[in-house]
Each structure stands twice: as C-alpha cells, then as structure tokens.
Amino acid sequence: MRVLVTGIDGFVGSHAAEYLLGIPGVELHGTHYPGETTGNIDHLRGRITLHEADIVDAVRIRNIVAEVRPDKVVHLAGQAFVPTALRDPIGTFSVNIMGGVALLDAVRRQAEASGAGPDLLMVSSAEVYGRLHAEPITEESPVRPDNPYAVSKASVDLIAQVYRRTFGVRVSVVRPFNHAGPRQSPVFVASDFGRQFALIAAGKSAPVVRAGDIDTRRDFTDVRDVVRAYWAILTHPSEHTVFNLCSGHVVAIRDLIDILQRVSGIRVTILPEESRKRGGDAPFMAGSYALLHGATGWEPTIPLEKTLADVFAYWQTAAGIPT
Numbered sequence: 001m002r003v004l005v006t007g008i009d010g011f012v013g014s015h016a017a018e019y020l021l022g023i024p025g026v027e028l029h030g031t032h033y034p035g036e037t038t039g040n041i042d043h044l045r046g047r048i049t050l051h052e053a054d055i056v057d058a059v060r061i062r063n064i065v066a067e068v069r070p071d072k073v074v075h076l077a078g079q080a081f082v083p084t085a086l087r088d089p090i091g092t093f094s095v096n097i098m099g100g101v102a103l104l105d106a107v108r109r110q111a112e113a114s115g116a117g118p119d120l121l122m123v124s125s126a127e128v129y130g131r132l133h134a135e136p137i138t139e140e141s142p143v144r145p146d147n148p149y150a151v152s153k154a155s156v157d158l159i160a161q162v163y164r165r166t167f168g169v170r171v172s173v174v175r176p177f178n179h180a181g182p183r184q185s186p187v188f189v190a191s192d193f194g195r196q197f198a199l200i201a202a203g204k205s206a207p208v209v210r211a212g213d214i215d216t217r218r219d220f221t222d223v224r225d226v227v228r229a230y231w232a233i234l235t236h237p238s239e240h241t242v243f244n245l246c247s248g249h250v251v252a253i254r255d256l257i258d259i260l261q262r263v264s265g266i267r268v269t270i271l272p273e274e275s276r277k278r279g280g281d282a283p284f285m286a287g288s289y290a291l292l293h294g295a296t297g298w299e300p301t302i303p304l305e306k307t308l309a310d311v312f313a314y315w316q317t318a319a320g321i322p323t
Contacts, residue, residue, distance in 0.1 A: 004070035007077030014040035016227040055099035065106040085149035100156035120171040124157035136288040177246035181223030182314035194311035212276030214254035219246040222302035232296035246287035263309040
C-alpha cells in the first residue's frame, strides 16, 4: 500500500511517518518544502521516498500524485499558527487554501485517469468553530471562523466537502483540537512550557515560567494518538465526511504548568506577560469525538501527563539542552 503524506517533515508529519512505517506493507512517500531542513525525519532516512514540492505548485503536486499513485493521502502541509496568519493573511490563504485545492484536484485527476483514486484525509482545524462555545462542540456545531487561519481552514474544509459531493473524490475532513508532543515548535504553548522547564532544569534559566492567559481552557490530545486517528479515518470508510478529533477532556493552561512541575520535580513561579496573550481567544473550548469513535472505534490512550513528560524530555535531549 502506497501512502503519501504532505508536509511529512513537520511535527505531525514526522509522527505520522513513524506510525505508518510500523504498518506492514506500507510504502511511504512524503513531500517537503524545497530547501527546508528535514531534521524531524532524518532518523527515518532510507525508509521514506521524499519529494520536494511547494504545496501551492499545482503542476508539481499533480505530477507527484501521478508518479506515486498513492492508495492513501494525508494532507498536513500548511501554515498552522494563528499569530502568523494575523501577520500574513495572504500567505496563509495561499498555502492553506490553494495548497489544499492543488492536492484535491491532483487526486481528482488521478481518479479520472486510473478509475480508482486514493482515499484522502484533509486536515482542517477546530478553529473553524470560532469561539464562545459553552457546550462540547460536535460536527453539527456552526462553523464561524474568526481569524485568518481559521478562515483558511474553513475554506479548504468546505472545498473538500464539495470535491466529495461533486467529483466523487474519496476525501474525509478531520478537525483536530489542540495537540502536543515531542518535536512541536515552541511557538505552541505545551512545547513552550516544556522548553522553559528544560532550560530551568539545565540551570540555564531561573525557576520562572513566562505565560500568557493561564485561565484559558483547552482540549489537548497527544500527537501519537492524533496520527493513529488519522489512519483510522482513512481505513474505515464512512458515510460521514467530517470528524472532530479531541480527547474529550478540558484543562486550563495553568494545569500544564502544574503537570510539568510534577514530572520535572521543579517548582516555578508563573510570570504573566501581556505579549504572550492572544487577543480574541475563546476562554473555553471543548470537543466531542463521539462520531469518530462510532465510525472507527478510535479513542485517546495517552494521558496528558505522559505527553508533557515526553515534551520535557525532548527539550532536555533532542534539542541539545544539557541535563
């Protein structure tokens, strides 16, 4: 079985690669941006066929799909950080919308040429639901994006659904909530906190954790559970098109610090910084994965304490912070 993962060198892509390479019979292909480092997957060299590609280059993407003739495709390439989208909405719209359309159309053309195109997973985001949701969010909740990143994801999310209805492309859409794990960029809160604790443990920083709004409440899923869910969707055909992906358990941002104090054995002082606060964030965001569980049997297995312990360990070792 040939599997193509776009953005395979990224945080989630590298974990997807590790998971997929553990499945017997998988021949793994992945795209990465020309000139970008591939440090996240260097330990997998020789086991993945890499293809350089800018995801917005529709001709290049079409040629890769035609060459690989994948059975399954996971679309991870894109711009994933809300503040970056606020600074560069045009670039975010280009990468996330037109990059997604380029892949959807390449898959459509491959299906028309061969008579049987691949199953495609389009990774959207729970950001499409907007903010101020007091109840757990389901797939029936209204889509109300309220920042450029969310709009870009909502757009390609809806376009994918059109490609399924109009062109018969076998595409499913997944809307993941917050996820965390080793190799995540420190621009994201769990990784940022893990890095700060690792610096403190190494004597490189005072026992102070700088944070934004620590009362915001979010649903975090371990990235290794996330990639397992992606594969479950791809291998369980369903009448449903859209699936939420979350843990079903909400914690306050301050709880991440409490957990890291326990796993590291370090006591810290929390220093709030206005520059770290993201204006317009929903104070509470909870999801339901009931539809995903019903369709595939998937459920999260990795507790948040394990996730954060692994993030802390990653920053201590893989990122070169001495212990």
